[in-house]
Amino acid sequence: MVQPVTASRRRWLVLALGLLAQAASCAFLYGIPFLVPVLQEAEGLSLAAAGAVVAAPSIGLLLTLIVWGAAADRYGERLIMALGLGTSGLLLSYAAWTEVSLPVLFGVFLLAGAATASVNAASGRVVMGWFSASERGTAMGLRQTAQPIGVGIAALALPPLAQAYGWRAALLFPGLLAIVVAVLVAALVTDPPRPEPVAGDGGKPPSPYRAPALWRLHGASALLVVPQFAVSAFAPVYLVAVRDWSPLAAGWFLAAVQALGALARIGTGYWSDRVGSRLRPMRQLAVASAAVMLLVAAGDATAPWLAVIALVLAAVISVSDNGLGFTASAELAGHAWAGRAMGAQNTGQNIAAAATPPLLGLVIGDSRYALAFCVAALFPLLAIWLTPVRAERD
Structure with missing residues (x-):
């Protein structure tokens, strides 16, 4: 730490x-x-x-x-x-x-x-x-x-x-x-x-990547980016093309949701301070993210009003974990490796962000939004297992 x-x-x-x-x-x-x-x-x-x-x-x-x-x-x-x-x-x-x-x-x-x-x-x-x-x-x-x-x-x-x-x-x-x-x-x-480094081999701080915790954390954070970019990339076109909203109304709606997402990042950071853990809240948010993506899919298949409410929840929940993973990366890496760990964290997330729209676009095709949102829910389900909660106690 x-x-x-x-x-x-x-x-x-x-x-x-x-x-x-x-x-x-x-x-x-x-x-x-x-x-x-x-x-x-x-x-x-x-x-x-x-x-x-x-x-x-x-x-x-x-x-x-x-x-x-x-x-x-x-x-x-x-x-x-x-x-x-x-x-x-x-x-x-x-x-x-x-x-x-x-x-x-x-x-x-x-x-x-x-x-x-x-x-x-x-x-x-x-x-x-x-x-x-x-x-x-x-x-x-x-x-x-x-x-x-x-x-x-x-x-x-x-x-x-x-x-x-x-x-x-x-x-x-x-x-x-x-x-x-x-x-x-x-x-x-x-x-x-800067605290005094703990010397390892050759007089340099040992690499935290010798243990699996950081690798798992980076992987879980990248998986949790998928629902975030599934919503940001496809919610505008979904609301306009499927739900017959005007582009202006969809734009204002999503701008307001972005503001809620910004507040959620602060709230989850405060939550993690109070419970003394970044990774337990992160795993709980992975559960919520998977659930709400399935709710979006259910709403698309059954009730338009449910799909819109679920999209709001998905847009807010899916961005809430970003700061937790970033903070945990630096804490698990230690001071001497914090910059590299945060760089690696961002790299994995950016790769996942770039890959999500084209891959889910292939799933959606002409109108298979419910299927695409179900696919997006699989990634936070994997993140639940991958998040290294026990590493904070080691």
């Missing part, structure tokens, strides 16, 4: 800056799709070409999460966050100011995604280091709200900027935001105290 730290008022400033850094990263990573309509019109891109550009940041992120986590373990959180976020902002600003070809734009977005991956592990690691075990779950739950906040910022800022001034001007917004936040991180974040 990560050693307890002495309470300090500064920890709340560090948490705020870590959350802000992650939100700035998400505003870029998940904001590029908002530019696709204007980008297609201005550059004459096909949907496939635009899709490749949108995918580039996530590819870069996926390739470098563990590397950045290792760098944070070795060099400290402040430097790694500021360096990666600042580099990402400069790359985006370059793409906004310079006329570049599509391959160059893909490459810039790939590098910017690779750079901004530094924030994922480093911001989590700095929060872990400043908060004691009794409040760490709540702090990490707050930090996990950065994704919906970042997406909300992008949704509010990028479309109107792109419509008024073009996609390049809109791209300046996440670029400049990243640079400003990087400066704030460099100026105001303080790395937490």
Whole structure:
């Protein structure tokens, strides 16, 4: 376990800056799709070409999460966050100011995604280091709200900027935001105290991956991502195509559900602090996630009102475990390996997130939503067994 730290008022400033850094990263990573309509019109891109550009940041992120986590373990959180976020902002600003070809734009977005991956592990690691075990779950739950906040910022800022001034001007917004936040991180974040490492072979801390607990935790967390992305990817089209909602109504409905999901992440973090465990609540949420996905399937087959209520529950429950798995990864890994463990945790989740929509899309076909939701329920059922609850007591 990560050693307890002495309470300090500064920890709340560090948490705020870590959350802000992650939100700035998400505003870029998940904001590029908002530019696709204007980008297609201005550059004459096909949907496939635009899709490749949108995918580039996530590819870069996926390739470098563990590397950045290792760098944070070795060099400290402040430097790694500021360096990666600042580099990402400069790359985006370059793409906004310079006329570049599509391959160059893909490459810039790939590098910017690779750079901004530094924030994922480093911001989590700095929060872990400043908060004691009794409040760490709540702090990490707050930090996990950065994704919906970042997406909300992008949704509010990028479309109107792109419509008024073009996609390049809109791209300046996440670029400049990243640079400003990087400066704030460099100026105001303080790395937490580092406990003396327990030396292993060769004078270095032993790898926690010699035991199965972390491997099982990463696997369980990846499995629990499947229902989350089953809902986020297919709920909009389900409500519009099957339940005859308007796109606007479906959008507002799902935006409100996202807000509930953000609150749920904080609530589950607080819950884990009170019970003194991350993995027991995580396993209980896996049970709830499987049950509610089956409820969505039952509602689709029998009663539309039940399907809508179940979708709300599924959207909230399926995101509630994210902070628990992330926190537990660092705690089980120990301070010297926390960054790498959180990077590995994010890598597995991102792979599962990328694979879920196309695979479930094949199951759905024309209209087999109930079957797809039943398939999605199988993954949290496996996670119930895989979650290494006993490892917290070892």
